[in-house]
Structures are given as structure tokens and as C-alpha cells.
Amino acid sequence: MLEDLFKVVKKRFNDDDNKAETEKPKFKCPRCQHMITEEHYNELLKVCPDCNYHGRMTARERIAITADKDSFIEFDKDMKSCNPINYPEYEEKQQELREKTGLSDAVVTGQAKIKGSDVIIAVMDSRYMMASMGSVVGEKITRAFETAVEKKLPVVIFTASGGARMQEGIVSLMQMAKTSGAVARHNQAGLLYITVMTDPTTGGVTASFASLGDIIIAEPKVLIGFAGRRVIEGTIKQRLPDDFQLAEFLEEKGFVDMIVERRKMRSTLSHLLKLHGYVPEQEEA
């Protein structure tokens, strides 16, 4: 009791050190509202220490923790979208985002090694227009699969998306057909496709290539769904349970094969690749 009293006093009269501590940027977990400093959150690979929610990462961060060091070779780095329906200020908005994120659109694709096994890898980045799928995402994903067929390689995609890119209208919808067609060809070639669903995987991406993996992995507590939560709540006129559309719910309903923690993702992927015969030429330590 006495101690508690002192704590309060100490808080009220912060010395400079403590002040710096409280002013450090904080991360608030969207699942359990737990607050930690961003510094600590980053140290934990952006996983909430309280509820195990696996937070959003940038594409570069993801590649860094997944691929072997210096093994990543990027494809189509400078591909940029046009404005197919002349949506007002679409170009300006994209230019702004390019400068802010260093990305040219919402997906980074390339070839890499995972513990020595060669893979074609694609990582979506939700900072870029909620990683919505327009012409560039559609084209880069499609090319990734086509390259994988040519080189007889497996594909690993880390999905994250708000869905179709509204600003590209019907052209955006058609990317669902284009990417799924490329998955079909890769599938017919007998090659492995692993989807890793990360936060959030929704809409037109769920309804196309994200749901078509031979193996579908999800990170804990991430949001996965077709329709948006608010849209459904609007239809049924009641609040949905908190766990609705989380990875665990999808696993229970049979739409996710396994939930894998971030710190085990690289080794899990490596084992699955080897089980499918993608054995490294020279295994990395």
C-alpha cells in the first residue's frame, strides 16, 4: 500500500528521465488495447506481449526476417499504376505514398532463398492504400507465378489487403481473375504454393489468390475475411463477437491449415519446402 502511494507521487513529479520514457511513441494493440513502447514492440517483432496479436510489418521487414541474408532479388521494382478510370487525384495520392513508404505500389515481389531453398516470394504492404489490389499488384503477383512456372519454383505469398483498389474500378476486379489464372497454371505445373495470411487479409484478395494456396498459414489473431465487419454488422444490425474473422475462427471453420507464430515462420516454411522436395543445394547453417 505504502509503495503504491509512492508510485503515484513519483509519477506526478516526473524527473527528466521518466518524462522521456512516457513521451516515447507507443503502440496500442488493436485486439487487447495493451500499450507498449514502439521500441519494445519492434524488439518483439511486432507481436503483442499480452494477447499474441501479430501486428503489421512492412514488406522490407518481412523479407528481412524470412529470407536468407542478401538472397532477395527484387522483380519489377519500378512498376507504377496508371489511372484507368481517371479517378480524381489518384496519381497525386500515389506519388505521396511512394515518397512516404519508398514503395512503388502495395506488393514487393522477387526471388529469395529460405534456409537455402529457392522460392519466389511476394509480400504485401498495408501502408500503401491498405495493400489494395489494382493493376500493379495484379500484374506483379501474376508475373511472380509465371516466373515460378518457368523456373519450376515454389511460391510463398504473405498476403495483407483491404481488397480491391476502388480507385481503379472494374480493372481492379479483373485482377482477381488474372492472378487466380496464374495460380491455376502454377498449380497445373505441380508446383507448391504457400499462402501466409497476415493482418488484414480481406475482400478481393481473400476471394482470389490468398485462398488458393496448397497450404494456407495464418499468423495468430490476424483478421481474415471476405466482407468487412461493419458491412456485416450493418446487415444483421447487431455487434459481431470479438473473435469473428480472426485467424483462429478461420482455422476452426476449416479455411486455414495452420496458425504459425512469427518467430517460427521461417523454419516452418523451410520444413514445408523441403517436405515438397525443394531441397537446398547447400544448406545454410
Added chain:
Amino acid sequence: MENEKTAWERLQIVHNKNRPTVNDYIPLIFDEFYEIHGDRHFGDDGAIIGGIGRLSGIPVTIIAQVKGRNINENKKCNFAMPHPEGYRKALRLAKQAEKFHRPVICFIDTPGAFCGISAEERGQGEAIARNIMEFMTLRTPVISIVLGEAGSGGALALGVCDHLAMLENAVYSILSPRGFASILWKDPSREEEASSIMKMTAEDMIELKVAETIIEEPLGGAHNNLDKIAENIKEFLSHEISEISKKDIDELLKSRYTKFRKIGEFTE
């Protein structure tokens, strides 16, 4: 054809309560029709009907989204918003058509796939994705016709085809103009403005190479002359099926892939 109408005006025609639905067309277009039910996993979805019929003598598989015209019909067909079992029924019928070398004819008429708890629990996203992928490699000709509105992935799940036709006033869009305005401008009341910029008319679809043919409607819209519009649809289908059946199936699959492969606008 009437070329001067705005997307908004066409939407009003499409939403006319007397606009014919696939149930009006089937008896006028096909010589016989046997409806087939269920997805063999969960149930039978009233929003998508399917069956086997005969078009100008040729056996075909028919898959169609159904709109209702009164509250009882709409209760049965869920306002043409399919559940996953509807898409899985469609896929079962398409695979059956492939087995028996029958062309598939899809009639699209939906505001979108159903958004609700049951649809999510049964994997709406997976069902649509699966259809899109499987139709891309289906080894039999597929022709799709948009009768009224074609909204989002729920329409595309029956829209991966060798030849897409639009009725003259039909629209095809990423989502409804209301949804578009709501998402991008947080103001659903700006739906008319949204419809004007979304590029959703039959002519827009031709220009964007999403559709190949526009089927002419009677003056003022399909509801003004059911026999005439049914005749136009039948004429298109009979002609297209005889053309498409001459093609080598591998060539057909290649051009089906290429059609979608080419859509997208970007610079490098």
C-alpha cells in the same frame, strides 16, 4: 441502340421492378430445362439456379443468378446474393459440363455475394476464389451474359469465360455506386456521382476489353418487350456457341487466359 444514356439512367432501367429475370428467359431461350439442385456439401442456394438444357438442339449447362420480383421470390433467392454453397453448386455443374463436353452458359445478375455471418463461416472468399481459378482452366467453352447488374467478386465468380456479353443497359462494377461512394467519400448519398465516374456501362466494358458483345434491348429497356430481348439473347447464344465449338480447346483456354492477363494499366 441507345447510346446517349448515362450510367445512372441505365441503373434505373436495370432496377425497374418489371425487368425480366433469368426465370423469364429460360423457357423462351431453351428448348428444355432440367433444374439441378445442391452443392453436395451443405445445401441448395436459391440465389443461383443451375441445370441442363438444350439450345437450338445442342445440350448445354446453364448456371444463373436469380433475382426476385416480389418479397416471396426475393426471400427464396436472397435478392440474388449467393452464399458459398451457391458458388460451389455452380462449380459442380461446370465440372459436370466439362465431363460431358457441354458448353456452359452463365447468366450474371447480382448486386454481389452475400455479406453475413453464415457466408463468412462457410468461406465466401474461398468459394469465389475457387470458382475463378477453376473456370479459368475448365476444358469446355464458357459464355457469360450480364442480364442486369454484375457486382464485385460475386459476379466474377460466374464471369471467367471465353466470351462476355452485356445486355445493353446492364452494368458491371467493382461494387455498387452506393458502396463506392460510401467507401471512398464516406457519403453513400453521392451514388449518382459515383456511377458517373466508375465506368460501369456495357460500352465501358467493351472499351476496357472486359466484354466482347452488347446485346441490344428493346426501346426503353428489356421489360418493354420480353419476347424481343429473349430472341436477341437466343440469337447471340446460338451463333456464339456454334463459333466457339469450332475452336480447339487448348487454343480456347489460351485465349481465355490471355484475355484476363492483358487487363491492367501500368508503366515500368
